[in-house]
Amino acid sequence: xxxxxxxxxxxxxxxxxxxxxxxxxxxxxxxxxxxxxxxxxxxxxxxxxxxxxxxxxxxxxxxxxxxxxxxxxxxxxxxxxxxxxxxxxxxxxxxxxxxxxxxxxxxxxxxxxxxxxxxxxxxxxxxxxxxxxxxxxxxxxxxxxxxxxxxxxxxxxxxxxxxxxxxxxxxxxxxxxxxxxxxxxxxxxxxxxxxxxxxxxxxxxxxxxxxxxxxxxxxxxxxxxxxxxxxxxxxxxxxxxxxxxxxxxxxxxxxxxxxxxxxxxxxxxxxxxxxxxxxxxxxxxxxxxxxxx
Amino acid sequence: xxxxxxxxxxxxxxxxxxxxxxxxxxxxxxxxxxxxxxxxxxxxxxxxxxxxxxxxxxxxxxxxxxxxxxxxxxxxxxxxxxxxxxxxxxxxxxxxxxxxxxxxxxxxxxxxxxxxxxxxxxxxxxxxxxxxxxxxxxxxxxxxxxxxxxxxxxxxxxxxxxxxxxxxxxxxxxxxxxxxxxxxxxxxxxxxxxxxxxxxxxxxxxxxxxxxxxxxxxxxxxxxxxxxxxxxxxxxxxxxxxxxxxxxxxxxxxxxxxxxxxxxxxxxxxxxxxxxxxxxxxxxxxxxxxxxx
Numbered sequence: 080x081x082x083x084x085x086x087x088x089x090x091x092x093x094x095x096x097x098x099x100x101x102x103x104x105x106x107x108x109x110x111x112x113x114x115x116x117x118x119x120x121x122x123x124x125x126x127x128x129x130x131x132x133x134x135x136x137x138x139x140x141x142x143x144x145x146x147x148x149x150x151x152x153x154x155x156x157x158x159x160x161x162x163x164x165x166x167x168x169x170x171x172x173x174x175x176x177x178x179x180x181x182x183x184x185x186x187x188x189x190x191x192x193x194x195x196x197x198x199x200x201x202x203x204x205x206x207x208x209x210x211x212x213x214x215x216x217x218x219x220x221x222x223x224x225x226x227x228x229x230x231x232x233x234x235x236x237x238x239x240x241x242x243x244x245x246x247x248x249x250x251x252x253x254x255x256x257x258x259x260x261x262x263x264x265x266x267x268x269x270x271x272x273x274x275x276x277x278x279x280x281x282x283x284x285x286x287x288x289x290x291x292x293x294x295x296x297x298x299x300x301x302x303x304x305x306x307x308x309x310x311x312x313x314x315x316x317x318x319x320x321x322x323x324x325x326x327x328x329x330x331x332x333x334x335x336x337x338x339x340x341x342x343x344x345x346x347x348x349x350x351x352x353x354x355x356x357x358x359x360x361x362x363x364x365x366x367x368x369x370x371x372x
Numbered sequence: 373x374x375x376x377x378x379x380x381x382x383x384x385x386x387x388x389x390x391x392x393x394x395x396x397x398x399x400x401x402x403x404x405x406x407x408x409x410x411x412x413x414x415x416x417x418x419x420x421x422x423x424x425x426x427x428x429x430x431x432x433x434x435x436x437x438x439x440x441x442x443x444x445x446x447x448x449x450x451x452x453x454x455x456x457x458x459x460x461x462x463x464x465x466x467x468x469x470x471x472x473x474x475x476x477x478x479x480x481x482x483x484x485x486x487x488x489x490x491x492x493x494x495x496x497x498x499x500x501x502x503x504x505x506x507x508x509x510x511x512x513x514x515x516x517x518x519x520x521x522x523x524x525x526x527x528x529x530x531x532x533x534x535x536x537x538x539x540x541x542x543x544x545x546x547x548x549x550x551x552x553x554x555x556x557x558x559x560x561x562x563x564x565x566x567x568x569x570x571x572x573x574x575x576x577x578x579x580x581x582x583x584x585x586x587x588x589x590x591x592x593x594x595x596x597x598x599x600x601x602x603x604x605x606x607x608x609x610x611x612x613x614x615x616x617x618x619x620x621x622x623x624x625x626x627x628x629x630x631x632x633x634x635x636x637x638x639x640x641x642x643x644x645x646x647x648x649x650x651x652x653x654x655x656x657x658x659x660x661x662x663x664x665x
Binding site: 164204207 | 478480481482499500502551554555557558561608
């Protein structure tokens with residue numbers, strides 16, 4: 080495992096997109112995880128950020144984030160389908176093969192498993208013509224899906240080749256979930272792994288999880304759950320996951336620091352993780368789903 | 373009271389898990405294939421060599437209808453980009469075009485915006501692979517869609533017979549690497565296509581995966597790029613049509629007499645099973661496949 084397997088996330092850095100891309104590239108990263116705000120908030124319109132990403136030479140790890148998609152009905156569902164289509168179009172324009180979709184927090188969403196499965200199947204079908212894969216993530220404050228295991232059951236039942244999971248270490252840690260939860264997941268259905276840690280032992284409430292997630296995450300190796308993060312990465316590696324990692328680090332302090340300094344911390348984190356799973360640089364075993372054989 | 377009875381008597385039935393029919397749209401073959409080209413005369417001349425005859429012209433656009441037997445080909449030059457002709461759409465015969473459209477969009481297809489002018493037919497459709505479209509047509513038995521939008525050409529046979537029994541056999545689609553399952557799910561979910569057992573092919577190009585229409589009248593062939601080759605760019609899209617004919621050698625002779633050249637080297641030389649024409653106009657080929665329909 081080396082830095083080529085990691086995308087640094089633009090949400091960690093302050094400033095304009097071009098400066099973020101430069102800092103990420105100069106820190107030695109070859110991938111970047113992009114956010115819709117990078118596109119729609121760009122003063123040069125939508126074409127300029129697409130051009131900037133292409134000219135940076137950085138590969139795009141993924142594009143985030145579609146929120147509150149599943150479980151709605153009527154006009155709310157139609158509205159979210161429009162949002163999803165716009166996100167997919169941006170995702171394609173940026174050259175991203177992965178769109179991140181978080182479990183719904185909407186009070187208007189049903190928890191009916193059949194509806195959630197059906198809606199994610201629809202999202203996956205919308206993404207097929209663009210060649211985009213949907214990575215479904217259990218937000219630890221999701222209304223009906225807040226645990227990785229719950230998200231996996233829905234992805235498994237939906238059974239769509241371009242629908243998989245995003246495993247986010249923060250949400251696993253914030254719930255105190257045993258990392259053994261990934262043992263039940265088919266490795267080829269993990270489309271992205273997002274890594275981060277935080278600086279206190281526990282998040283005691285839903286509000287605490289939200290606040291910590293949005294403001295106080297740190298890079299792996301910098302927090303107090305290094306053992307658990309390490310165990311999770313080793314477990315994923317052992318089970319055959321060979322996809323990309325990104326650093327999902329929302330941190331208010333990092334947004335006040337010079338970009339090269341933050342990017343250097345991200346690079347240090349890569350080194351820390353690579354030390355845990357150094358043998359990943361060996362040729363990867365190719366995982367072929369049974370249905371595709 | 374009546375309302376109440378209606379609701380209670382309907383509810384259990386609605387909840388009963390009855391599987392969908394295997395042909396949910398009442399698919400009934402190909403109504404027309406559309407090519408987009410900025411060289412309509414050269415392309416039209418090629419179609420005529422293949423046995424088609426120009427039979428009608430669109431009322432408001434630079435579009436010509438060609439026909440032989442039960443096959444319609446629309447040559448669309450209205451705003452067509454410069455460059456090679458492209459296979460831009462397939463129109464499928466269905467039981468109810470409105471239902472087919474609504475069901476497809478509900479399941480996650482991208483709808484196309486209506487573009488009919490006043491007094492013209494609005495043919496509903498969805499986006500397919502690449503820039504191609506899939507139309508749904510339900511007026512093909514006792515009413516012709518071409519009677520509305522097209523003006524017959526003077527002095528030509530409106531229903532020219534098919535040369536050598538030619539009929540639609542299928543459409544070949546290039547897809548990205550490891551995208552077969554995505555497209556199987558797309559065509560299976562939306563249209564009811566199903567994959568033939570691995571290794572079952574027709575014709576002289578036994579590549580990829582063959583999907584049979586639920587009406588058993590035509591096929592889609594999905595072809596991934598050859599593994600580990602640095603060949604020409606491999607974009608997803610519709611690449612050629614296949615014509616069925618009961619006697620391939622006789623058809624090859626008849627078409628050769630009309631100036632069509634077939635590839636006669638390697639594994640694709642004409643045989644009883646099929647034949648492949650050379651490339652015309654930079655990108656267009658036609659395939660013959662033995663078929664006794």
